[in-house]
Amino acid sequence: MCRKNLTCPTVAVPKDISLILLDIEGTTTSISFVKDELFPYILKHVRHFLEEHWNDKETQAAISGLREQVKEDLNKDELKGIIPILSETHPKEQIIDSVVKNVEWQMGLDRKTTSLKQLQGHMWVDAYKKKEVRGHLYEDVTQCFRQWKDEGKQLCIYSSGSVAAQKLLFTYSVDGDITEYITDYFDTKIGGKREAASYTSICDHLKRQQQLKSWITVYDSKRPGNAVLTIAQMKQFATINSFEEIMFDEVASKKKKI
Numbered sequence: 001m002c003r004k005n006l007t008c009p010t011v012a013v014p015k016d017i018s019l020i021l022l023d024i025e026g027t028t029t030s031i032s033f034v035k036d037e038l039f040p041y042i043l044k045h046v047r048h049f050l051e052e053h054w055n056d057k058e059t060q061a062a063i064s065g066l067r068e069q070v071k072e073d074l075n076k077d078e079l080k081g082i083i084p085i086l087s088e089t090h091p092k093e094q095i096i097d098s099v100v101k102n103v104e105w106q107m108g109l110d111r112k113t114t115s116l117k118q119l120q121g122h123m124w125v126d127a128y129k130k131k132e133v134r135g136h137l138y139e140d141v142t143q144c145f146r147q148w149k150d151e152g153k154q155l156c157i158y159s160s161g162s163v164a165a166q167k168l169l170f171t172y173s174v175d176g177d178i179t180e181y182i183t184d185y186f187d188t189k190i191g192g193k194r195e196a197a198s199y200t201s202i203c204d205h206l207k208r209q210q211q212l213k214s215w216i217t218v219y220d221s222k223r224p225g226n227a228v229l230t231i232a233q234m235k236q237f238a239t240i241n242s243f244e245e246i247m248f249d250e251v252a253s254k255k256k257k258i
Contacts, residue, residue, distance in 0.1 A: 141175075156186065
């Protein structure tokens with residue numbers, strides 16, 4: 001059973017619901033994992049990564065992208081202290097030094113440019129494969145994923161992080177590869193998470209249009225590190241501390257209506 005403590009509060013979900021759509025940060029994974037582990041990894045290892053993978057096509061493509069980003073940034077009056085990246089005519093070590101400084105500058109501003117995310121993505125692939133990084137999961141996640149699949153539920157992920165980054169986290173998680181429990185992945189290419197049309201598009205993609213008729217929104221409210229919900233939010237939505245509190249059961253549905 002997914003639920004370890006049968007006396008804990010439950011959120012009753014109709015048993016015929018067959019599609020579960022989950023976010024990652026603050027839902028399956030600690031918000032601090034990205035901030036306190038993945039991003040610091042980039043800053044600590046970017047120079048070594050560039051030196052080790054200098055001749056890789058992906059690395060050179062990422063550097064070219066960063067150069068193009070600098071050109072765009074120079075036309076933005078609001079950006080200050082832009083760090084240029086040296087051209088290919090300069091010695092390798094000098095180019096690497098300029099790339100490192102540019103990455104540090106962008107991350108210091110918490111930028112999410114495509115070129116920066118491209119380089120970060122290559123580095124995280126390398127880190128996961130070397131087992132230098134493991135995707136964080138709350139302790140109830142894997143067991144509940146397994147149970148939901150056994151019950152015939154279709155589980156999908158919808159996160160602002162790229163689909164590639166999502167798959168890495170669940171492939172190289174602290175519990176090993178748990179991608180067998182996940183049917184599909186979605187990121188903001190399908191639309192913003194606060195846009196109703198995004199969920200229509202997801203259901204269309206999954207050929208699950210009927211799911212919109214019985215859509216249930218649940219806030220994962222008290223995961224460690226999550227922001228405290230307002231009273232209004234807690235009145236509007238069902239709240240849980242753990243997936244173990246979700247019960248797909250007709251009897252439970254009578255006890256607590258969402």
